[in-house]
Amino acid sequence: MSDAKFFAKGKAAELRLELTSDKKDKNYTRRKTALKRIVANMTMNNNEMIQLFPDVLDCIKLDSLEIKKMCFLYLINYCRLKPDLANKALPVLLDDLRDRSPLIRALSLRTVSCIPLPAFNEALVDPLSRLLRDPDPYVRKTAAFGVAKLWASDASMVEKSGLIEGVNQLLVDSNPTVVSAGLAALTDITDKSEGMKLAIGYQDASKLVQILGDCNEWSQTYILSALMAYTPQDPAEALLMAERLSPRLQHSNASVVLGTIRVILYLTHYISDDSAIQGLVKRFGPPLVTLLSKPHEIQYVALRNCFLILQQYPQILQNDIKVFFCKYNDPIYIKVTKLEIIFLLASEDNIKEILRELREYASEIDVQFVRKAVRAIGKLAIKIDTAARDCIDTLLDLVATRVSYIVQEATVVIKNIFRKYPNKYESIISVLCKNLDSLDEPEAKAAMVWIIGQYADRIENSDELLDEFLFTFKEETIEVQLALLTATVKLFIQRPAKGQELVLQVLKWSTEETDNPDLRDRGYMYWRLLSSSSGNADITRQVVMSEKPAISVESDKLDVRTIEELSLNIGSLSAIYLKPVSQIFKGTKARHLEQSPALRRSDSNFESPGFYQNYTAANYFSTTGGDLLSD
């Protein structure tokens, strides 16, 4: 240990020598090299280089931009640890704010505004108001960001200083980059501020859209974010704005594309002409498809957002479903999202093609994905009535593979199909009964037990089958035990002679030999029901075999308000979690639609054709290993 320490000290000492030596140093080459090594060794966890603070400060005055840059990086890195020493650098930095070179003015301005020390903050106020009007645009844009940074350190000082007014002036600057920097600074401040709010009028918004094309991609994303602060007062105005924005959909930067989609979706809330809205959203399709050629991480975010957009407007990619077909070598997170989109876009027209494709996924190697594919087939049977038969045939085809996890998934979804379509497909029960041995997962067991109990009168040997499951009753999970209890009672009600013995046994176990309160309660309930109504079997039947509420994928819909808020957050993490950002992260302002004469009411939106299919599920939420497509 001591060795290492000595060595480290030696290193700092050696570098100091390099910096302070009187030897000739043409073009400061030696000092540059030393500073480079210092910068490379300067990490947050390595405070050894801090010993060199005074020596580095001495170099700041040297007439070399490169040296200045490195000294400034050093200063920013260590200023909080040595505030007294850092303060000594302030006069040089303030001097540099008046340098002839715009690069140096901007550089020192950026440095001073990055240093969160009171002396630096206070010293910056006066020069900042001058630099906001600097002749060089690079300095003006740096000044705009400087105000935002200064505000973050000391809001009240900045608000009193009139600097925010100064930034406001930049919005009419002749240089587009400066305009966007000013806008970015204001957005940054108003996002964090309690009292201030950004509001952009039509004239300003119109000008922003005009300069978009002259800005670099990041400035475009700023401006697109800021345009959400524009509230159209007139439908025609909103439509015009959306039309003028739509060329941005063809940008090569994916965040510009999604930012544009977000603003256009936002504007549609203020557009009255439905066919115009359809025309606008149709343009989203091709750019979204192009994003699928990007790196996987970008593809994933794009797909999640695509999923969210398609909730509202499935028609925009209804005919392009093939682009979402999975390749075996797609990462699982991409496959799963593609599967959700395929499910979302499934309709009577393309169901045959989709089933063929899902059947293919069900024979993949990745077990997790296979399971989701099987579930998706089952859910499609529930989503599209006319396709139920085809879906069931596909499922039976899969059950015939006798692969344990496929049989189990299929069993679970078939149970749901029985619930959705009572008395229609029960002929397939016999196929399931042949595969009871494959069931070893609680969910699948419970599903099968439910089927046996529900159809005890139609399954010839239902008592034997149940008896077999009951053999391991005590080892089962509570989920399976509850299912077994109910199924046995159902058997008894439908076939008293065959069920009598079993029901007594199960009731005894459930009431006397369990520690689980749920099981015990349910056991007692059945016990009392059966003994009190012994004279009237109909009542018992009505209670136990009562009609269940119909299930449908429709019941999984996100409500309109949530969809509305989510669509205002396109491009953010909302699409990944399917929750408004304000609910996921603290300190984030919720977005909502500002009132205006042009605003469409949400319920009228609900009736518009765009909203006719809002399938989603709470269980879509968990994309990370959660039980997607489950019930």
Next chain:
Amino acid sequence: MSILAVYITDINGQQLFEYPVSDSPPTNKILQVALRDASPEDVILRLSSDELLFHRKQDALDFLIPCTAAMPALVPLEFISHLIKVLHDYFQPPLSRQKIEKNYSTIMMLLNEMIEDGYPFVTEENALRDLVPFAGGLSKFLPTLPKGAANSLKSLTSSSSSSKSFSSDSSLPRSNVPWRRSNVKHNNNELYVDIQETLSVIIPALSPTQQLLNSINSGPNPAPSASAFYTPAVPQVLAEPIVAIAHGSVLATTKLSGVPDIQLILSFGNRLLEGPAFHPCVRLARWRERPGTLSFIPPDGKCCLLQYTISGVESGPIGGDLKTGLGPMKDEFEVRVWSRVPRNVKFVENLRVEVVFDGERVQNVKGTRASSGEFNIEKKGVGVWRFPGKTPMGWNASLRGTMVVNEDLEAGPDGTVAQEFPKYIRISYDCQGMLVSGAKVESLRIVSGKGLDDRAKPYKGVKYLTQGKDIVIRG
């Protein structure tokens, strides 16, 4: 919304570079813990209730960017892409541990320009070259640099040695071409165009009827199917691709002095270009007036003018299929690949066929016989059949073998363990000289070249490249 820091680590998570942006960003140590606990599908990690981590691997390095939560998700991801591009531009791909360590301070200064107030700001290589000198460990890489880069290097380093020489420079371009460096000068004016398409195809398994037809028709030397490329002696049925998509990029490498204004006219036959995405330098209005026309003032060096997608293209110069249940024991599989007779190419390169099977169930592949090329199991569940160098057109090869099923597997309900076969094959290759979509350059014209010698004929031509990347054939 802001970026909190930028870390670069090696693939083991060991920190090579750090650039803190905020006062106290999460340390790499914390990020590594979060990454270790994450599942592979966590593309974006939640570090806390208001912090996120975006990350991406590239060239055996891992780029980590912790951000505040309100960050639009694509901004940091696109930023990583740009950062990698810039580092490639400065230090040549592939990046390595050594390159990062050697150029630590340069990368630091680059990031200082690239991020402003926690948000990406300048990421154009051209703009950055004006701001951050191309020095440091550069001399070591100099020999591999293109001529133009070395020239621009000279002019930059000389100007950075003294503040006087740049005092007159305006650092933000006043003109409306922010992507182009000011005062570009080249001794040899050159302009190249490259169009590259990556082809993704999914071909389904043959239906039973199609298989039957094939078994009737196939002779001892099976020949590929009829297509635009080839008229075979023995007609054979092949499955139609479910998906055949070409993702294309039009790249320009310009080393032209002054401010050249260029018009490049492309033709895509009758095909529909889906979702074209343009470099900011391309004038969209011209494209809309006449689709296929790229009118632009290019940035100096390399840039991607246009990206596009075309679906429903042909399945490319290389075909393949997978048959299972062959041989006396019905336990053999056969993979075949063939090259079609070309319109205008003589060979493909780096042909590679991945044979994918269930690595849990299959222990080994025995009795492999390849008519040419070399087949090896390269990792669990993947065998690779390689054809190094060039593969001629109008050629074919086949590979036979039997999968040895893992003995530990439980027998199925009928008491036997099912024979395993490959699930997919995946073909990849490079094919110079053709584009699968049929796209081509119709003309290129330098409309005006302020500062460019009138006699200069800089346009050196166009190169086409089709990369078969994911040609997946399902078994």
